[in-house]
Amino acid sequence: MKIVDAKVVVTSPGRNFVTLKITTDEGISGLGDATLNGRELAVASYLQDHVAPLLVGIDPHRIEDTWQSLYRGAYWRRGPVTMAAIAAVDVALWDIKAKAAGLPLYQLLGGASRERVGTYGHANGQDIPELFDSIRARMAEGYPAIRIQTGIPGLKTVYGVHHSAGATAVPHQQARPVVEDWDTAAYLRHIPTVFEAVRNEFGPELPLLHDAHHRLTPIQAAQLGKDLEPYRLFWLEDCTPAEDQDGLRLVRRHTTTPLAIGEVFNSVYDYQTLVSEKLIDYVRSAVTHFGGVSPLKKLFDFAAQHQIKSAIHGPEDISPVGMAAAIHLDLAIHNFGIQEYAGYTPLTDEVFPHAYTFTDGYLHPGEAPGIGVELDEDLAAAHGYEAAYLPVNRLLDGTVHDW
Template identity: 50%
Template sequence: MKITDIKVFVCCPGRNFVTIKIMTDEGVYGLGDATLNGRELAVVSYLEEHVIPCLIGKDAHQIEDIWQYLVKGAYWQNGAVSMAAIGAIDVALWDIKGKVAGLPVYQLLGGKSRKAVTVYAHVNGETIDDVLNNLEKAINEGYKVVRLQCTIPGAKGTYGTLGDKKNYYELQGNRPLPPEHGWSTTKYLNFIPELFKRAREKFGYDIELCHDVHSRLTPIEAAQLGKLLEPYRLKFIEDAVTYDNPEGYKIIREHTTSPLALGEKFNTIWDAKPLIENQYIDFVRTAATHGGGITPMKKLADFASLYHVRMAPHGAPDLSPICFMAHMHLDLWAPNFGVQEFIGFGTPELNEVFSFKAKLKDGDIYIEDISGLGVEFNEEAAKKYPYKRSYLPVTRLDDGTLWNW
């Protein structure tokens, strides 16, 4: 089965998405997600100028060889742009193989390890009372795991809160230049433990709670946070510190028993290797789109399982439904699956462009046994939503110093 053409589509049904479609001489096609928020067109250029010309005529069934060819053959390996491009190709090839086999992708990975995928919802608010009201709604909807974020009093643009926006897709908006947020570690550490204290007082300990720091702390500050949150038994603290220095997580680990999650910015298993083998983290959060596809994600899961580290893939709204469905198949298979991030099934505009069959029930997602990934892309509908230049924010401390967003 030869690859005859690969098309690249960029559209913005609320958020910008980069979609690829691999076509073959037998009429079977596969879809992949190449979205890289704020750098979408860089991935498009990498695909069109460097990847696609190398793949025309290759056997679409040779997934492993193609992945190795794109990674090792480029010499300049890894990086967010190249791995997003490679990830899209890889996911699309798995989609093709599943369709040819007449099986859902999870069957090709080894079959189900569970009946459904447990997801965690995002709950946020402008005040603690807002967050607790929204948490009660999530619990009543059946969620068993919830991430809590709250606006820090006196702060502008606190991460993880929506402000006057109705949903995460509206946050994309029109941002021709990055907006700027403020940050104060002192205000944050003084405030955030109260959120979890009140959540536990009101709802008890049966509901599992998470929190995302988004890499805004130093290792010793993160250790302090972990100790402050220990009484509230979080499922995990996410991205407490940037991952560029793995030894930072050793400091956190030595001072707190709060579980740690990291990895949404990982591009390869090598990014995660020292953190996993030293057991500095408990959950690895790499996404199929940004981590190079399904092929390396399976290897990452197998490696992590040797060290009791569980999978909790990134599920942000800037990953398209193609990536979401890739995660559903990986999550159903992975014996060391932990939990899947979930921000809902999207807006009417998004669901006009992408269609897939998944059902949420009591905090778990069920998918139908459709061959391949089980997702479709409407090319005509995508034309209605042209690309808009847009960026994630940047963060500055009170004195103007640029900080981690």
């Protein structure tokens, strides 16, 4: 079997997605997700102009060799653009291999380690009553765990809090970035009162998560983790920019609140200290941004040696292709923790028809051969790329801050 074609499809059924489609001389095609939110065309060009020509003529079954060739052969290693491109190739090749075997991907990864994949959903509100309504909505959908984000008094726009009732995603298609404001002291005062209110309303058993979104210094993160200890969080996510791996030592010394890190990481080298010193409890990288199924499974095996669990990043800008690959991994690995799942618009699901299911808060990849996702290329072509950016964040004096 040989690869005869590799093409890139950029589509925007509500938000932008970059998909690689690899086709073999036996008529088997595989899909990979290369979406990098706000920088989609950079990855599309990397794939179309630099990677696709290298794929034609090679054996698609040589997944590890191809991965190493793309990673080492370019000389310039790592980085989100490179690793998203490599991820698309890796997942597309796994898709082809599993289809050729007539098996769903998880069977090639060792088979199922569980019957279904537990998820967490997103609840948010400008104030406590609105937040309670959002929590009840997620509970009604069956989510077994819920992430809590809320407005901060005195701030107009805060990460993870939507502006319209029933909104399911951060406003995405923007010609220029939305500017959000930030006040760390106000945040640190307010968030413990939010979790106190949520626990008083919903009791001690509901698993609760919170995302600080890289906005705190290590000592601020340590203070927040300590203040949240009475409310028994499932985790505190991205409490400080984790490229400062030493900073997590300080956080860990001062709080027993579990820590989740890594959605912006794209190689195992970002995790070495954090995992080997047990400074975190969950690794958060996505298949799409970490180089694919091959390296992410290796990361999970490394984490398992230190009793650290998986928690694959699963926002709306990971396409259904990337989400399906994640669910196959979730089902197969032993040290699964939880899967983020925000769902998709009906139009996105039409562009990417898929075998995976979401039922009563749990995911399953389905039994279709491969990853179980197809691409409606005609419908995708009807929804072309739209310029879009993630927001930026500024302190009240105008200084750019971490978003």
